[in-house]
Amino acid sequence: MAAPDPKIVEELRQLRDRINHHNRLYYVEDNPEISDAEFDRLFDRLLEIEKQHPELVTPDSPSHRVGFAPSVRFEPLAHRLPMLSLQKVTSSEEFDEFDRRVREGLEISGDADYVTEPKLDGLAVELIYEDGFFVRGATRGDGAVGENITPNLKTIKNIPLRLSDDAAGRYPLLEVRGEVIMRRTAFAKLNEYLVEQNLAPLANPRNGAAGSLRQLDPSVTARRPLIFYAYGISDTTLPGLESQSQAAEFLKSQGFAVHQLVNQAKGAKQVAAAFDKLAGVRERLDYDIDGMVIKVDRFLDQTLLGQISRAPRWAVAWKFAAEEATTVLEGVEFSVGRTGIVTPVAKLKPVRVGGVVVSNASLHNQDELRALDARIGDTVVVRRAGDVIPEVVSVLTEKRPPKAKTVRFPAGCPSCGTEIVRPEGEAAHRCLNAACPAQLEGRLFHFASKGGLDIEGLGGKLARQLIAQGLVKDPSDLFFITKERLLPLDLMAEKRASNLVAAIDRSRGTELPKIIYALGIVGVGEAAARLLAEHFVSFERLEKAGLEELTQIQGIGPVMAENIRGYFSNDGNRQMLAKLRKGGLKFADYKKSVAGNRLNGKAFVITGSLSKPRNHFKNIIEQNGGRVSGSVSAKTDYVLAGADPGSKLTKARKLGVPILDESRFEQLLG
Numbered sequence: 119m120a121a122p123d124p125k126i127v128e129e130l131r132q133l134r135d136r137i138n139h140h141n142r143l144y145y146v147e148d149n150p151e152i153s154d155a156e157f158d159r160l161f162d163r164l165l166e167i168e169k170q171h172p173e174l175v176t177p178d179s180p181s182h183r184v185g186f187a188p189s190v191r192f193e194p195l196a197h198r199l200p201m202l203s204l205q206k207v208t209s210s211e212e213f214d215e216f217d218r219r220v221r222e223g224l225e226i227s228g229d230a231d232y233v234t235e236p237k238l239d240g241l242a243v244e245l246i247y248e249d250g251f252f253v254r255g256a257t258r259g260d261g262a263v264g265e266n267i268t269p270n271l272k273t274i275k276n277i278p279l280r281l282s283d284d285a286a287g288r289y290p291l292l293e294v295r296g297e298v299i300m301r302r303t304a305f306a307k308l309n310e311y312l313v314e315q316n317l318a319p320l321a322n323p324r325n326g327a328a329g330s331l332r333q334l335d336p337s338v339t340a341r342r343p344l345i346f347y348a349y350g351i352s353d354t355t356l357p358g359l360e361s362q363s364q365a366a367e368f369l370k371s372q373g374f375a376v377h378q379l380v381n382q383a384k385g386a387k388q389v390a391a392a393f394d395k396l397a398g399v400r401e402r403l404d405y406d407i408d409g410m411v412i413k414v415d416r417f418l419d420q421t422l423l424g425q426i427s428r429a430p431r432w433a434v435a436w437k438f439a440a441e442e443a444t445t446v447l448e449g450v451e452f453s454v455g456r457t458g459i460v461t462p463v464a465k466l467k468p469v470r471v472g473g474v475v476v477s478n479a480s481l482h483n484q485d486e487l488r489a490l491d492a493r494i495g496d497t498v499v500v501r502r503a504g505d506v507i508p509e510v511v512s513v514l515t516e517k518r519p520p521k522a523k524t525v526r527f528p529a530g531c532p533s534c535g536t537e538i539v540r541p542e543g544e545a546a547h548r549c550l551n552a553a554c555p556a557q558l559e560g561r562l563f564h565f566a567s568k569g570g571l572d573i574e575g576l577g578g579k580l581a582r583q584l585i586a587q588g589l590v591k592d593p594s595d596l597f598f599i600t601k602e603r604l605l606p607l608d609l610m611a612e613k614r615a616s617n618l619v620a621a622i623d624r625s626r627g628t629e630l631p632k633i634i635y636a637l638g639i640v641g642v643g644e645a646a647a648r649l650l651a652e653h654f655v656s657f658e659r660l661e662k663a664g665l666e667e668l669t670q671i672q673g674i675g676p677v678m679a680e681n682i683r684g685y686f687s688n689d690g691n692r693q694m695l696a697k698l699r700k701g702g703l704k705f706a707d708y709k710k711s712v713a714g715n716r717l718n719g720k721a722f723v724i725t726g727s728l729s730k731p732r733n734h735f736k737n738i739i740e741q742n743g744g745r746v747s748g749s750v751s752a753k754t755d756y757v758l759a760g761a762d763p764g765s766k767l768t769k770a771r772k773l774g775v776p777i778l779d780e781s782r783f784e785q786l787l788g
């Protein structure tokens with residue numbers, strides 16, 4: 119056998135790193151950074167390479183898993199029978215191919231019997247009934263072991279807590295599987311509430327369901343409007359239940375909600391018709407579905423077909439295609455990001471795609487722009503898949519008006535005019551001017567963002583002004599800004615200037631992971647920054663770290679390690695770091711906050727100015743099982759108060775709510 123191409127080996131290694139990283143964000147932290155579509159693309163590429171080079175499949179490849187290891191916050195609960203994930207198809211041709219394999223496997227010449235059901239976009243769980251009583255329940259986790267979230271599941275009102283005596287007698291052990299979802303209307307209400315309480319809104323109903331279900335405090339889950347839909351039973355050898363459709367009837371008879379669009383279908387034609395029908399009603403449903411699940415009906419046939427490593431051969435998920443719409447290209451702007459990449463952005467006549475209004479779409483880079491040959495005035499097709507940035511996918515040239523204008527990629531940076539270059543091996547053009555205002559603005563904005571130093575009041579507009587006025591040449595200049603120098607700026611009243619200076623001052627105590635993230639090292643997101651802080655503990659050690667040590671950290675790939683090394687060996691960056699120190703940014707050693715349950719179920723209100731940003735305290739409270747709300751009421755257990763606390767403190771006193779300062783808060787945590 120020929121030695122494998124080192125490029126392929128490297129790509130595979132990076133894919134594994136990235137998939138593991140994003141899996142972790144998705145399943146463990148409920149905080150995905152990329153869309154499902156983007157994730158699927160990575161995973162598909164991994165499977166493709168592994169298929170071509172089976173010799174390169176490592177024991178730790180994410181392809182062996184169907185999900186990810188459970189969060190450490192909940193007790194693990196092993197599934198008696200694994201919860202598999204599904205293969206997917208995206209067209210009727212691909213489904214026909216699946217159907218052909220099914221018929222071949224079952225050795226039948228006629229139509230196969232299927233059950234079709236909507237693929238609900240929520241969180242998959244398993245409920246265990248012993249002697250008729252609901253005793254335990256878990257998330258899917260990695261398919262083998264999930265998280266024990268029994269108390270939370272018990273709060274979901276449409277989950278039966280016991281079966282009929284007859285069913286209990288027949289099935290002393292029954293494992294029911296299904297999906298927990300949140301309706302769109304309920305999700306919108308929940309987000310309104312979260313915003314009101316000064317808490318971060320959730321990205322979509324799936325996150326709403328997952329986040330609500332995985333609350334450490336079941337009383338929080340209980341207040342969330344969750345619904346459970348049963349889609350099957352784990353054990354297909356139970357007497358009297360011989361098919362998927364029989365199991366569905368049985369579950370209904372026991373009080374489980376089974377989706378009304380679960381139907382039987384004979385052969386590929388009927389399945390395709392059911393799929394079209396489902397796609398037609400999709401927008402009218404009050405919850406998100408992302409396709410249809412098709413299962414071979416008879417359990418005996420399922421057993422005959424069996425499974426390949428991570429998916430059954432008797433079921434498939436037929437996903438809806440990305441959504442598209444046509445509109446007019448009104449212009450193209452070139453934007454410069456914080457790393458200097460110049461991206462062409464299509465300015466579109468606003469159009470609804472997949473439920474949202476789109477007026478900007480990415481044209482990616484010069485090659486894509488050329489290949490597409492979109493001209494101003496053209497009618498174009500815009501696609502939006504899941505929550506990814508919309509893109510222009512094609513041009514309807516037959517609709518091109520006679521005077522449609524060709525788009526030229528600029529020779530100079532649209533912000534600073536410096537000639538832009540395309541580094542070898544890259545698709546993107548870059549402005550390499552380190553002092554480029556657009557890049558600076560992006561870096562400053564990133565530096566001050568929530569995930570970074572969290573400097574309240576420093577938005578994009580103000581960042582632009584600070585740079586235009588020459589007050590800030592790099593983020594470290596923020597620490598030398600005085601109120602007097604801010605006042606001459608537009609819209610900068612006395613109060614706003616003092617607030618900004620105070621916010622900058624508070625950020626001097628920012629914890630290490632956020633500082634690392636704020637630096638904007640290419641590829642280093644919030645999760646990677648945390649890994650680095652956990653590994654190195656001190657910032658000085660990170661600065662001096664060599665490639666070898668960096669790549670040994672689980673979750674830091676070779677490319678990211680190069681970027682980190684490159685960042686710290688750059689003179690300009692070193693000067694800026696020195697200035698950050700001089701300006702009073704503390705770079706305190708990382709203290710891993712010990713998550714626990716000392717604050718379980720306790721409701722906190724935070725008020726006044728504290729030594730660190732409020733988010734810092736909010737995180738600690740939540741990691742210890744407590745929660746934070748925006749206003750004081752009789753249900754508040756503690757008020758954490760800093761300097762100048764204002765009316766919340768008065769109210770707390772009136773209601774007799776205990777008031778803590780920072781040191782008493784720490785005592786409470788032990």
Ligand SMILES: [Zn+2]
Nearest residue numbers: 531534549554
């Ligand atoms: Zn520039």
